[in-house]
């Protein structure tokens with residue numbers, strides 16, 4: 001296979017359709033993919049992983065609506081500085097409502113809805129929420145350029161003194177998630193404003209935010225490049241870049257320091273001195289959009305997901321109809337243990353055909369006459385290895401251990417990856 005074939009082979013759009021992960025329909029619209037059951041499992045597992053990592057890092061989750069009144073985006077600055085990327089407003093009686101272009105304004109309002117003491121800071125609000133971008137139809141495709149985005153987003157409201165530490169902790173969280181997911185950052189970019197009038201706030205605030213982000217990157221010992229014209233309209237940001245197999249670069253994760261929106265929304269906290277102070281807003285995303293993250297994982301693994309993400313973790317194959325019952329019992333046992341297991345019986349074809357059809361499942365358990373008599377299953381690993389016959393309870397236990405460990409190792413005896 002040459003490089004070109006390998007790229008094509010790993011194209012997430014092709015694999016997505018072939019493996020039944022996601023698809024599109026012209027009637028739903030371009031850039032609006034839907035998720036099929038196996039793709040939904042990968043997405044759900046990834047989302048739950050991120051929520052758990054965020055909970056462990058002190059974030060608390062909220063839900064907020066995907067629509068907001070036009071006035072909300074006028075206040076946030078999106079209306080003036082970001083409207084070309086937004087859907088046109090909808091008339092609703094005397095009001096205009098807009099599909100939101102980001103989650104920040106909603107989280108600013110959630111912060112503002114209660115009074116806060118300095119003792120509550122840093123306050124970390126996270127959400128996996130929908131947002132929308134009016135991408136031109138020519139650039140839409142697969143999961144990487146979409147109009148409806150599920151964003152892994154969070155906003156940390158903190159004091160100025162806490163800002164660098166919070167931004168650094170966000171970078172650490174990104175790093176540990178990449179290690180768990182097998183994602184490699186191709187480079188770190190400090191994105192600064194460029195020429196033109198797209199940006200808000202005075203140069204003083206930009207200089208301050210940029211200096212803090214440099215401090216974060218330098219303190220973390222991370223090599224980075226500065227890029228003009230890549231900042232958000234309200235502030236500079238650290239972009240974590242990934243590269244696909246065709247060499248195309250994209251931003252997956254971001255950390256931003258924002259003095260602007262706390263001003264616009266009039267946010268404050270009560271300090272130790274009893275006076276009102278302005279918090280800083282740190283915007284950060286660990287895996288960016290769920291769509292882009294899944295597209296990247298599909299391409300990285302060529303559809304052969306690590307055990308914990310695999311739509312089907314264990315395929316159970318009775319050799320003949322006589323072993324259907326013990327095979328079904330193994331599936332029930334695995335499902336009861338929280339695993340994703342499926343039965344592939346003889347009605348689905350010859351044993352060889354069923355083994356090939358289940359080739360992306362990390363584990364196959366073949367049950368013949370001898371195995372059935374002894375309560376065993378002959379184990380095949382996705383990489384072609386055959387560890388031999390194991391008692392079915394032992395097999396379920398081992399797969400459960402591999403899934404919980406979240407690594408890419410298939411078998412206990414493998415060297416850690």
Ligand SMILES: [Zn+2]
Pocket residue numbers: 102103104154155283284
């Ligand atoms: Zn934000």
